[in-house]
């Protein structure tokens with residue numbers, strides 16, 4: 818059971834935070850496997866979600882979380898192929914997060930001027946979110 822207690826420690830550490838920041842690149846329209854691995858560790862029944870008569874209920878969350886989403890190209894807010902944002906919002910909602918902010922850093926694979934403009938916009942957006950976070 819040593820392995821399981823290591824999982825419990827990671828979940829406890831996650832749940833003990835007051836607020837959250839996830840900074841991640843888009844990899845193949847989704848998230849890197851290391852972040853997926855972390856999610857697979859912390860999303861566990863009776864720890865971060867439970868099943869009730871009326872369906873699933875998140876047991877984490879109730880705290881603010883901000884996603885920094887870097888992409889090589891640019892995607893619309895509702896792009897059906899931008900699984901990075903869609904998946905993170907879904908799984909975080911599943912474990913109870915309702916206050917989810919986004920900072921988009923895109924396009925990061927472009928000419929120097931375009932990247933600089935995108936970085937400045939992302940920094941400004943991050944500052945606005947941070948002021949009320």
Ligand SMILES: Cc1cc2nc3c(=O)[nH]c(=O)nc-3n(C[C@H](O)[C@H](O)[C@H](O)COP(=O)(O)O)c2cc1C
Nearest residue numbers: 841842843844845846847887888889890891925926
């Ligand atoms: C393995 C891999 C897959 C990627 N897949 C995508 C993708 O599907 N769409 C996209 O727009 N950019 C993609 N990119 C580009 C990154 O999202 C982009 O360069 C980002 O700025 C990287 O952030 P980082 O410099 O913080 O690692 C990929 C990069 C790598 C290394």
